[in-house]
Amino acid sequence: MHLDDPLELHLRLTPKQKERLLNAGLKTARDILWRFPARYESFHEPKAIRDLAAGDRAVITGHVVSAKITKTFRTKIALAETVIDDGTGKIRAIWFNQPYIAKTLKPEIEYSFAGRVGEGKRGLFLANPKYRAPGSFVEETEQKTLTPVYPESRGVTSEWLAYAAGKLLEKFSGLPAGEAGAFDDPIPHDILARYKLPSLKTALHAIHKAPDARIALAARKRFAFEEIFLIQLDRQKIKMARSRSHATPVRIAPDAFKPFLSSLPFALTNAQKAAIKAVLTDISRPLPMARLLEGDVGSGKTIVAAIAAYACAKSGHQIAYMAPTEILARQHYQDFCAHFAPYRIPVGLITSSECRRFPSKAFPTKDTHTSRAQFLKWAASGEIPIIIGTHALIQDSMKFRKLALAVIDEQHRFGVAQRARLAEGSPRRTHLASATALGIPHLLSMTATPIPRTLALTLYGDLELTLIDEMPAGRKKIITTVVPPALRARAYEQMRSEIKKGRQAYIICPRIEENSASTRVGRDGSDSEMVLEMKSVKAEHKKLSRDVFPEFNVEMLHGKMLPKEKERVMRDFRAGKIHVLIATSVIEVGVNVPNATLILIEGADRFGLAQLHQLRGRVLRGTHQPYCFVFTDSTTARTLTRLQALVEAKNGFELAEYDLKFRGAGELSGSGQWGISDAGMEALKNIKMVEAARAEARALLERDPELGRHPRLKSFAARFENLHFE
Numbered sequence: 189m190h191l192d193d194p195l196e197l198h199l200r201l202t203p204k205q206k207e208r209l210l211n212a213g214l215k216t217a218r219d220i221l222w223r224f225p226a227r228y229e230s231f232h233e234p235k236a237i238r239d240l241a242a243g244d245r246a247v248i249t250g251h252v253v254s255a256k257i258t259k260t261f262r263t264k265i266a267l268a269e270t271v272i273d274d275g276t277g278k279i280r281a282i283w284f285n286q287p288y289i290a291k292t293l294k295p296e297i298e299y300s301f302a303g304r305v306g307e308g309k310r311g312l313f314l315a316n317p318k319y320r321a322p323g324s325f326v327e328e329t330e331q332k333t334l335t336p337v338y339p340e341s342r343g344v345t346s347e348w349l350a351y352a353a354g355k356l357l358e359k360f361s362g363l364p365a366g367e368a369g370a371f372d373d374p375i376p377h378d379i380l381a382r383y384k385l386p387s388l389k390t391a392l393h394a395i396h397k398a399p400d401a402r403i404a405l406a407a408r409k410r411f412a413f414e415e416i417f418l419i420q421l422d423r424q425k426i427k428m429a430r431s432r433s434h435a436t437p438v439r440i441a442p443d444a445f446k447p448f449l450s451s452l453p454f455a456l457t458n459a460q461k462a463a464i465k466a467v468l469t470d471i472s473r474p475l476p477m478a479r480l481l482e483g484d485v486g487s488g489k490t491i492v493a494a495i496a497a498y499a500c501a502k503s504g505h506q507i508a509y510m511a512p513t514e515i516l517a518r519q520h521y522q523d524f525c526a527h528f529a530p531y532r533i534p535v536g537l538i539t540s541s542e543c544r545r546f547p548s549k550a551f552p553t554k555d556t557h558t559s560r561a562q563f564l565k566w567a568a569s570g571e572i573p574i575i576i577g578t579h580a581l582i583q584d585s586m587k588f589r590k591l592a593l594a595v596i597d598e599q600h601r602f603g604v605a606q607r608a609r610l611a612e613g614s615p616r617r618t619h620l621a622s623a624t625a626l627g628i629p630h631l632l633s634m635t636a637t638p639i640p641r642t643l644a645l646t647l648y649g650d651l652e653l654t655l656i657d658e659m660p661a662g663r664k665k666i667i668t669t670v671v672p673p674a675l676r677a678r679a680y681e682q683m684r685s686e687i688k689k690g691r692q693a694y695i696i697c698p699r700i701e702e703n704s705a706s707t708r709v710g711r712d713g714s715d716s717e718m719v720l721e722m723k724s725v726k727a728e729h730k731k732l733s734r735d736v737f738p739e740f741n742v743e744m745l746h747g748k749m750l751p752k753e754k755e756r757v758m759r760d761f762r763a764g765k766i767h768v769l770i771a772t773s774v775i776e777v778g779v780n781v782p783n784a785t786l787i788l789i790e791g792a793d794r795f796g797l798a799q800l801h802q803l804r805g806r807v808l809r810g811t812h813q814p815y816c817f818v819f820t821d822s823t824t825a826r827t828l829t830r831l832q833a834l835v836e837a838k839n840g841f842e843l844a845e846y847d848l849k850f851r852g853a854g855e856l857s858g859s860g861q862w863g864i865s866d867a868g869m870e871a872l873k874n875i876k877m878v879e880a881a882r883a884e885a886r887a888l889l890e891r892d893p894e895l896g897r898h899p900r901l902k903s904f905a906a907r908f909e910n911l912h913f914e
């Protein structure tokens with residue numbers, strides 16, 4: 189018996205159930221037991237309807253005074269819609285996909301309803317509340333425990349998850365310690381004791397069958413600690429391994445940079461100078477650099493990498509510069525060609541759709557396409573010192589002659605494994621086991637995603653951190669406005685007048701095409717009334733080019749277009765031939781068109797604050813006043829307050845801290861952005877816990893570097909290796 193056994197070995201499942209569980213990513217006993225409740229409900233203390241406010245989690249008792257079955261407007265999801273009256277007031281309660289509830293509830297019975305109060309165009313409502321009739325059997329048993337509320341998936345209800353977790357707990361708790369499948373605790377006892385954390389077995393019981401909130405919280409804390417600890421263990425292991433390997437020192441005379449620096453059209457900021465100094469110092473050592481350059485969008489990180497590239501090329505080494513999208517790689521390639529043309533330093537570009545080099549053999553001022561085979565030869569012979577590319581850079585066929593520096597741009601877009609591959613030229617285990625005489629390349633990671641400090645310490649625990657916390661002089665502050673739907677036309681007019689002045693604009697939509705699945709049902713009745721009609725690139729393109737901006741050239745850019753077509757659009761946009769570019773968030777990363785000064789974001793509640801900040805950074809490039817218009821159909825106070833933070837925040841770090849602080853448990857993973865569970869995210873609100881986990885991980889590795897004496901920990905930590913960030 190094992191936690192990783194397929195579920196059907198432990199629970200009787202119909203084929204339909206199996207399919208739904210599979211779709212929800214629930215395959216094993218572990219998957220169920222480690223899917224924790226987002227919150228708990230108690231049916232003990234009802235509130236008066238009169239006193240409810242949006243965002244509350246509440247229990248009310250009352251009679252159903254009207255009930256009907258309807259469908260959601262656009263997506264035709266069946267809906268039970270009722271009105272509940274408790275004598276102090278009335279409130280609507282709605283259930284999605286469970287129309288039968290409208291018939292089940294009897295007007296003469298006083299029920300308890302528990303759920304979250306939402307606010308929509310027609311006032312307050314309860315979405316998918318749990319309900320109980322008085323004196324029901326369930327209520328009796330629930331007196332003793334809280335009712336867990338699990339994040340639901342299509343066809344997998346919270347009730348079923350509670351039932352399944354209960355069954356599995358019973359089965360597995362019976363196993364004697366040490367036996368395969370028993371709840372063996374990966375965290376050493378002494379550590380648990382130091383922080384007064386419950387053991388794994390105790391915590392699992394407490395979290396699924398919480399007798400009270402305090403005990404549930406202690407259990408959550410334990411899992412939070414565990415997750416951070418295991419991630420730290422993995423990162424600290426990488427860090428220690430790096431510190432035992434060696435790298436090629438890249439040294440050039442400080443004077444050698446003078447002509448390059450003086451050819452730049454701007455003066456470096458102090459933050460850039462400090463970053464450049466740190467990087468050049470690092471790479472001049474025989475120890476591999478592992479540095480993360482974190483700086484807000486537009487703070488000028490590329491030039492730091494360019495100067496390091498210059499140092500490598502001048503000293504006879506190679507550099508590989510990896511970007512997450514073809515658009516971005518091509519843009520860097522073009523910029524680097526311009527930077528290095530005067531020095532005749534060859535620059536190459538490799539993506540899955542093309543290979544190019546500059547200068548071409550025949551024309552020293554032009555670039556040229558080359559065959560992949562030829563390109564790979566040039567890389568392997570060292571003929572091209574600066575190679576920019578996408579994931580194509582980490583293919584097996586890609587070989588370098590003397591790779592001294594690996595740069596990873598927008599590094600949060602890559603998984604740890606991908607980053608490691610570029611940084612080490614081969615999967616990291618094999619490599620570290622056989623560090624060759626050449627050593628490993630220095631690693632410079634760059635990100636514009638401002639993340640909270642605790643998250644940086646955790647996810648990037650293997651890297652040294654350099655912040656570029658200063659914007660180039662003369663940048664104007666983006667004027668951000670959250671536009672109520674009624675003022676849409678006015679926003680378009682302002683856009684028109686900016687474009688007439690010669691500027692260009694982006695419009696960002698949450699999705700490419702309209703389709704029937706374009707609604708969101710708040711997972712636990714949260715946030716939105718649902719029926720958020722999501723704007724799509726294609727539909728907006730049609731509407732805007734025909735009805736709103738017929739006099740302008742309006743085009744679109746999204747991930748489903750052919751690479752050639754994407755490139756043409758980007759080129760035309762850069763050249764100013766396109767006035768309005770409608771895109772998905774593909775333009776989020778690094779696209780740089782200084783004349784584009786206006787960005788309009790549709791469905792802004794669909795994006796995280798940090799992402800919105802990234803998006804709006806696209807217009808912070810030129811000397812003209814930039815504008816950002818933010819649209820949302822959501823009218824909830826929470827969404828509006830969040831978006832207001834975007835208007836007011838001084839920088840991305842402030843927004844990231846805000847996002848972390850104000851999003852509750854059970855909502856953070858909605859973004860899935862960082863690949864950390866809700867419990868883990870909770871821990872990140874607590875700097876002390878993060879620091880403790882980090883210190884414990886380090887101490888443990890110092891005693892037992894390969895975790896040979898902690899086999900369980902070893903296998904657990906391995907699960908966090910490939911944590912992806914998107």
Ligand code: ADP
Binds near residue numbers: 456485486
């Ligand atoms: P990011 O940090 O977002 O990658 P980039 O490196 O793309 O930012 O730089 C954004 C823009 O700012 C580019 O057009 C770049 O040439 C310009 N830039 C970089 N450093 C400076 C500076 N010190 N002064 C003025 N402009 C700068």
Ligand code: MG
Binds near residue numbers: 489490597636778
């Ligand atoms: Mg960049």
